[in-house]
Amino acid sequence: xxxxxxxxxxxxxxxxxxxxxxxxxxxxxxxxxxxxxxxxxxxxxxxxxxxxxxxxxxxxxxxxxxxxxxxxxxxx
Amino acid sequence: xxxxxxxxxxxxxxxxxxxxxxxxxxxxxxxxxxxxxxxxxxxxxxxxxxxxxxxxxxxxxxxxxxxxxxxxxxxx
Numbered sequence: 114x115x116x117x118x119x120x121x122x123x124x125x126x127x128x129x130x131x132x133x134x135x136x137x138x139x140x141x142x143x144x145x146x147x148x149x150x151x152x153x154x155x156x157x158x159x160x161x162x163x164x165x166x167x168x169x170x171x172x173x174x175x176x177x178x179x180x181x182x183x184x185x186x187x188x189x
Numbered sequence: 190x191x192x193x194x195x196x197x198x199x200x201x202x203x204x205x206x207x208x209x210x211x212x213x214x215x216x217x218x219x220x221x222x223x224x225x226x227x228x229x230x231x232x233x234x235x236x237x238x239x240x241x242x243x244x245x246x247x248x249x250x251x252x253x254x255x256x257x258x259x260x261x262x263x264x265x
Binding site: 120 | 196199237238239240241243244253254255256258259262
């Protein structure tokens with residue numbers, strides 16, 4: 114696992130999961146109570162999200178956080 | 190998954206995994222390049238660690254981060 118790449122991979126997995134659900138960034142940001150600009154940066158791997166932000170995204174995407182992390186690990 | 194409890198559960202899982210390895214907090218802090226005081230607070234659920242800090246802990250504990258998160262989810 115490349116630590117330095119994990120935020121990048123996590124962002125890509127969030128984007129992939131979001132688009133598979135047909136959610137816009139604004140929709141996901143609203144459901145997860147995040148700023149849309151922050152979510153945009155997170156999806157581009159610019160942000161290093163905290164555990165609670167990760168958890169809010171997982172709930173909003175209706176998936177377990179461990180599944181999102183596992184997919185990010187497999188990508189990295 | 191109770192978002193609010195996830196840092197608490199994550200901290201407990203880190204502590205459990207660390208003690209199973211026979212690592213002191215200082216040892217794990219050194220290997221993960223974290224401050225020992227910070228690690229102590231993280232294990233007590235006071236801290237809300239970023240993704241890269243979580244990843245550094247997983248590497249130092251020789252476990253996948255998704256496994257640590259899964260165990261924390263099962264506890265919460």
